[in-house]
Structures are given as C-alpha cells and as structure tokens.
Amino acid sequence: xxxxxxxxxPFNVPEGATVAFxxxxxxxxxxxxxxYRQDCRKEPKLLMSVYSSGNEDGRFTAQLNRASQxxxxxxxxxxxxxxxxxxxxxxxxxxxxxxxxxxxxGTRVLVKP
Amino acid sequence: EAQVTQNPRYLITVTGKKLTVTCSQNMxxxxxxxxxxxxxxxxxxxxxxxxxxxxDKGDVPEGYKVSRKEKRNFPLILESPSPNQTSLYFxxxxxxxxxxxxxxxxxxxxxxxxxx
Numbered sequence: 001x002x003x004x005x006x007x008x009x010p011f012n013v014p015e016g017a018t019v020a021f022x023x024x025x026x027x028x029x030x031x032x033x034x035x036y037r038q039d040c041r042k043e044p045k046l047l048m049s050v051y052s053s054g055n056e057d058g059r060f061t062a063q064l065n066r067a068s069q070x071x072x073x074x075x076x077x078x079x080x081x082x083x084x085x086x087x088x089x090x091x092x093x094x095x096x097x098x099x100x101x102x103x104x105x106g107t108r109v110l111v112k113p
Numbered sequence: 114e115a116q117v118t119q120n121p122r123y124l125i126t127v128t129g130k131k132l133t134v135t136c137s138q139n140m141x142x143x144x145x146x147x148x149x150x151x152x153x154x155x156x157x158x159x160x161x162x163x164x165x166x167x168x169d170k171g172d173v174p175e176g177y178k179v180s181r182k183e184k185r186n187f188p189l190i191l192e193s194p195s196p197n198q199t200s201l202y203f204x205x206x207x208x209x210x211x212x213x214x215x216x217x218x219x220x221x222x223x224x225x226x227x228x229x
Binding site (some may be wrong): 004008043045046103104 | 153154155156161171218220221
C-alpha cells in the first residue's frame with residue numbers, strides 16, 4: 001500500500017462549480033499535511049497547509065481527519081486557472097529526516113468553460 | 114529574486130555516460146533535496162542534505178550521488194546512467210528548523226532527463 005494515495009482523476013469541472021477530492025495516508029504518526037499545486041511539467045508549489053481544525057484560503061478549503069487518516073481539498077467557484085494537478089503531501093516530522101516530504105501521485109483537475 | 118535554479122533543463126544522453134545536474138539556491142537555505150517524478154509514482158526523494166557536508170539517502174538513492182560542499186549548491190551526479198533513470202528531476206530547498214518542524218520547500222524548475 002502506498003504511503004499517500006490519491007485518485008488520479010481527471011476531475012472534469014464546469015467553470016464556477018465546486019470540486020472536492022481526498023487523499024489518504026497510511027502512517028498514523030504523520031504530523032504535517034499540505035496541498036501542493038503542480039502545473040503541467042512545472043515545479044510543485046505550496047498551495048496551503050492543512051490544519052487539524054480545517055482551514056480556508058479564499059476559494060480553497062482543506063480538512064484533516066486524523067481518525068480516518070485522510071485530508072481533503074475543496075475548491076469553490078472553480079476558475080479555468082485552477083486546472084492543475086493537486087499533490088497531497090505529508091511530513092513525518094522525524095528529526096533525523098529533516099524536512100522529508102512524502103508525495104501522493106496527484107489528482108488532476110480540469111476546469112472547463 | 115529568491116529562487117532555485119537547475120541546469121540543464123533538458124538532457125538526452127546515452128547509457129553509461131556520466132552526467133551532473135546542478136542545483137543552486139540563493140535563499141541561504143540549509144536543507145536541500147533531490148526528487149524524481151515518474152507517472153503514477155509521484156515525487157520520490159533521492160537524496161537530501163541538512164547542511165554543508167551533511168547528506169543522506171532518501172527513498173530511491175541507487176545509481177545517484179550528491180555532494181554539498183557549499184551551502185548554495187547541491188549537484189546530483191549519475192556516474193553511469195541507465196534507461197530506468199529517465200525521469201523528471203526536481204531540486205528543492207528550505208530552511209531547516211531543529212526539532213523536525215516543517216518549513217516550506219521551494220522547488221527548482223525541473224530537469225527532464227532521457228537516457229537512451
């Protein structure tokens with residue numbers, strides 16, 4: 001079983017609609033969680049951190065469910081520019097490994113007019 | 114401008130011909146890391162470095178070497194490349210905080226390597 005799993009999609013979303021997708025992680029000791037965005041063939045960039053209480057950044061809402069070991073990302077009022085691959089990222093917080101991140105395979109989102 | 118740079122951006126080479134991919138950051142970050150990205154497998158860490166002269170293996174280190182002689186540079190060396198090392202490679206850097214706390218990693222633009 002992969003440490004971090006995502007539905008690869010694609011999620012085809014009409015412009016203006018809401019889309020949500022999850023990511024599951026296998027290690028209950030995972031400490032920090034993030035969503036990164038990656039445009040085609042470009043470098044990943046941090047979209048938002050995911051906090052235990054859930055957090056919102058504009059049209060984006062992230063949730064963490066430690067009991068079921070998943071995180072989610074919801075995008076409201078989708079824009080064409082939201083088309084990208086969204087990477088679920090987990091940090092174990094192990095001191096010896098520094099900032100080691102474990103990435104999911106990504107969920108592709110296509111927003112269409 | 115704060116950035117991570119990688120060179121070359123694209124490289125086609127042949128099996129067994131040694132190559133180096135350079136990575137440089139201008140943010141005075143202690144932590145640097147190399148990842149490879151393959152379809153369906155996500156990004157996997159190859160090697161990382163927590164400071165000058167301190168390097169360690171990631172999840173997929175076989176066939177790769179690194180060095181960290183200066184804080185800003187973290188080259189990735191393939192002594193004898195093979196076709197299974199054809200991939201998209203990313204270098205990343207971040208501050209390093211003792212205690213394992215996470216600091217945002219900044220990625221370079223990527224190097225697309227093809228080994229024939």
